[in-house]
Amino acid sequence: MVRKKNNRLTLKERIQIETLLKENKSKSYIAKTLNRSRSTITREVNKWVQTEKDKYSTELANWNAKDDYLNKRNTDKISIHKKLRV
Template sequence: MKLKKHRRLTLKERVIIQTLLIEKKSKSYIAKKLKRAPSTITREVNKWVQKKEDNYDAELAHWCVKEDYLNKRNLDKISTYSLLKFFVYRGLLS
């Protein structure tokens, strides 16, 4: 039995989601088309569509997710926590 690796939605998949949402297809239908879990599609759409009059924008969503991922990787703990920075620098100077 081969386990599936968790993978992020691609821009192509997001464009398909956007297109099918414009065509008024259900989230479960979209999930079947993309061979993804319905919860994945629901979370994706709910994250980017807050009000009923809003539309899902695939390129904007992909850009934001990509930026969040890159920024998340660039945050180091020593810059984030000032007490940790103080403790480490004090230890290095001793």
């Protein structure tokens, strides 16, 4: 498997995940289709689908991923880690 340069899932990939999940395709099949690791797909789907009633939503997943990324970039390590505050 060729390693992708960009580790984050794109909106296009998330749309494909949602479409293939609606077609009842396995996570392994989705990973092969997207040329991604099976664990990447599993983590993404399990993050948003907690129960049988939940459905994977591309818009929600993409918006939250962008929000998490932006918030992660704005936190400083000094306020997070006790050893650095001393």
